[in-house]
Amino acid sequence: MIKVTSTNRSPVIGILAWLFLVIAILAGAARLGIKYAITRKFSMDDYLIFIALVLSVLQTGCLSIAVHNGYGRESKASSHEELETAVKAVYAAYMIYITCLSFAKLSALAFMTFLMQRTRKMEWVFTGLVVAWAVTAILAVAFQCGFPEPWNFLSHNCINREAWWEYFGITNIMTEIALIVIPSMLVFHIQMADAKKAVVIGCFFTRVFVVVAVVLELVYRDRNKNSTDPMLGTWEVAVCTQMIQCFAILAACIPHLKPFMDGLQSTGLRLYYIEGETSRRGDYEYGSRGKTIGHELSGLPGVVNKTTVVAHQQQPDWDDALSQNSQSHIIRETKTWVVEEQYHPEGSAGEGSAGESSVSGSRASRIIDRSSNDGRELHGSP
CATH class of the missing domain: 1.20.1070 (Rhopdopsin 7-helix transmembrane proteins)
Known part of the structure; x- marks a missing residue:
């Protein structure tokens, strides 16, 4: 040794x-x-x-x-x-x-x-x-x-x-x-x-x-x-x-x-790849293209229904960002939400009340469309 x-x-x-x-x-x-x-x-x-x-x-x-x-x-x-x-x-x-x-x-x-x-x-x-x-x-x-x-x-x-x-x-x-x-x-x-x-x-x-x-x-x-x-x-x-x-x-x-x-x-830099996103720049993927995402929401107990929410995210209008005015450093993001709800009245509790008519096996559906302008604004330095 x-x-x-x-x-x-x-x-x-x-x-x-x-x-x-x-x-x-x-x-x-x-x-x-x-x-x-x-x-x-x-x-x-x-x-x-x-x-x-x-x-x-x-x-x-x-x-x-x-x-x-x-x-x-x-x-x-x-x-x-x-x-x-x-x-x-x-x-x-x-x-x-x-x-x-x-x-x-x-x-x-x-x-x-x-x-x-x-x-x-x-x-x-x-x-x-x-x-x-x-x-x-x-x-x-x-x-x-x-x-x-x-x-x-x-x-x-x-x-x-x-x-x-x-x-x-x-x-x-x-x-x-x-x-x-x-x-x-x-x-x-x-x-x-x-x-x-x-x-x-x-x-x-x-x-x-x-x-x-x-x-x-x-x-x-x-x-x-x-x-x-x-x-x-x-x-x-x-x-x-x-x-x-x-x-x-x-x-x-x-x-x-x-x-x-x-x-x-947390500062806004995208350092991780998020599943489902496609990036314009490789490596750490801090920017993504527009995308459509669908989510299913479960119904209430005792009610036979199905709700689908579809969100479509549009690209920011980069042409506006290039103009030399007070809005040149503001990025706006617009989202359109479509909510579709389908349900069977015979599956819900309390059906068959007096004065109401129902059709066996009938199916009612309604579609609600709502467009909203996301109010988030990202201010860049001049």
């Missing part, structure tokens, strides 16, 4: 790495399961977070190989072959780690653009920045050291890795703060109860845990930058990177939990 000592921290890295991976997988499975149970399909943000989950599994596997070959313990306790395998595994793990973070951010960004119900220049710019950030980071790690061994960070023919990771951490924090502020400002301007608004914004603020983990990573990197044995001295950094990866996936999954989505739906 391997013991944890001051010169061997590899068991700590291995155990915590797999623990964080399990948490990330459970969060991702819960998100995808809830989404499929509600909509019976997946959207772009779901595919992106699924890719992030697959990458997190691969990254944890690479890190486990590095731990098994001496990462986290003194270099002199490992053979030359083990050290070479360990640095190659760490090299691959860091590139997969950057890619995983990027897909988790893109998934959160895709969900944010849905909340805005359109993709503006700001969202395209933000997406481009995240992609450029990821590509440059992967290239920097790929060529961090000179050829023919660019993975060998134990050699002295490398770039200033401490300065590079400091830049990477700061830019990572900046993107996380943007993913907190932008959707929170969007929800802040939505008319809804303060309590629900606080819950929704609080879900976005869970990304603060990612920021805290990145700050811890930067602190430990600065503390161990002059370590004479990088294989042992960076074990705390390795734990922090696994924590960041887990929290990034977790933060992208929390806004998809059902209580949070219920709170958003």
